[in-house]
Amino acid sequence: MSDFSFVADNAGLADSIASVAQCPVVMLDTEFMRTDTFYPIPALLQLSDGTSHYLIDPLAITDWAPLVALFRNPNVIKVLHSVSEDLEVFQRLLGALPRPLLDTQVGAALAGFGVGLGYQRLLDTLLGIAIDKDETRSNWLQRPLSDAQCQYAVLDVLHLMPAFEVIRDALEEQGRMSWWLEEGDRCIDRAEQQAPLEDYFRKIKSAWRLSPTDQLCLRALCIWRETVAREQDVPRGRIVKDAICIELAKRRPSHPGALSKIKGLTPSVIRRHGETLCDILAVDYRDDGQIPLEFPLNSAQKAKAKALRDAVDGLGDELAVPRELLMSKRDIEDSIRLERLAPGLDGWRSPVLTPILNEVLSVND
Template sequence: MNDQDDALNIIWVADNESLLSWCDYWAQLPVIAVDTEFIRRSTYFPITGLIQISEGDKAVLIDPLNIDEWAPLKALMVNPDVMKVFHACSEDLDVFDRLLGVLPMPFYDTQIGEAYASGQWSLSYVKLIHEYLQIEVAKDETRSDWTQRPLTDAQKRYAALDVVYLAKVYPLQIARLQEKNMLEWAIEDGESLKWQYKMNSDPEQNWSNVKTAWRLSPEGLTLLRLLFIWRDEQARKEDVPKGQILKDRTLWSLSKILPTHHKAISEAEELTGRQHRLYGDVILQNVALVKELSEDEYQLPLEMPLPSQTGELSKKIKAFVRERAAELQIAPEAMLKRKLLDPLVRHLFDGSAMDWTNPAMTGWRRDTIINPILEQFKKP
């Protein structure tokens, strides 16, 4: 560790009264740095082992295994006057959603910010701290069991430094972004990340993302949707990973077969005997539901992958994005998210309607890169 760690002020909070007192203190501050430690090896939901908060001086380690009154922290996480600073926060969002039932707001992600501040994409926490503070951070406790008690001194120090240093980096990064007039860009992308998290958490919204789902018939797609949503509910109920209920490939295979008896179920890909015994009847019940529907109640066919003829157009758009990103000195991956390329190419190729509901398609990005692409590559 660095010499600057010697005076590290670590405070352990393991009761409701202390948490309330600290939340009252943090509610008076404009900014706090936040991190979480959790394990998720064999469960659907993350098991929270620790929550760390710092204003840059004191590192408060909150023990979720001994606290059961979370209203003060919930109120803090949605306090509009307190900015919550994270680094690479997508998994932290899951922790707070599970533990508190809310997503932090307002919040700021320094990994997103650095894509604009220095043009470095997906920068690790270790490299971020070295970039701004010239401090080498050890990550030897990354794989620790954060649910063990007591935590070791090394674990506590590791967890504390995650937020103390983050609080120190935040104003330095903000200054760089303000100099480039890109602070709002980073904040917008944080909101886009939150929107994407909600979409990814909703099986009604992402069932069609199963690989090669587009190959299925409307009847098969209808079964896929029903099984996908059921699987999510079952995984939540059992608190196990979704793949332990049924893998995506198994869902797809069942949707292709449309089995009406147990022998047909056994032909599904990557289906274990245990899964067949536990869930075979449910699978048949869902197939029966689909069979009772009329054709006009089936799911509409999904779009096929882009044809090979669009390859050259995709390359030209990527080159255009890289050139524009270089001009602005930002990461090309931040300039145009990978998932936005296909709908743009499809629209330009065959006139498919654009979906403007994704916040990553609006805001600064629409005027800065989306509209220029549409103008540059529109058919004559």
């Protein structure tokens, strides 16, 4: 059994933050529920300085100023594992994100321990510790939490400190600690710069297959869907699923009765949103020459993309860094289209990637 303090009032939060605020590094984790909502519902925050461990109850606390101050303290590094969903929780609950940030999943990949390691695998690989995840899908909004839930939650930060230390020591020996910090800053920058509503249609995988005018229609549908999902706090698919948005953009039914011919579009959705959908579909989306999405690479570009992918694979082997962390598939394709490094590949990546990209681009078609 691991000792911890359960924090369930404003005074307790202030005291717990005061106790860790002088430490150079703190561990953080969250538990949340997200079954029927657009936004995650914060259910528990875990905080540790490696010695003292706190389970913080967001259902009971109203004054988050001490934690916000800790998040904004540049002298305290905040360590989490696989941080993307945690950042959504923090943004929703606090309106603040932890900086400077180190993600142990990213750090493990940079240090050569493996890419995309889950927390269980991380602890097994780095520390030889086996933990179970039996409570992952339990009801974290129930009160009181069970002893099993509390023990599960505290282990997420209890073991994070020694895992962090192993990764830190490896990266310092490799001269890559600055890479890890840079990745944390990049992660926070992305989270703070929320994608505009106009870009959400790009997440639909088959959108590029549509004509330019149909893409513009799809973009309008997705802007509406995103707005409604946020306002009603329901998953996007509860409004209209991706595949149905594609069909609507292609077929453009002109009245609510015609919507029933779209496979998967239920009567309840048609009743609630039919007129609005038809209004969106009735707009004249003229092709103004601005193709919203890139077409697939042509044959010459595909050959160069393969050559670049192979070169990055070799570089990854040389550096013991997974290719996915050096350049994603999208990064590779964008770099070939632009004939320069894609946006976001600056910093530590630029000096290692620029020479191999230039070599690939210098080869005649």
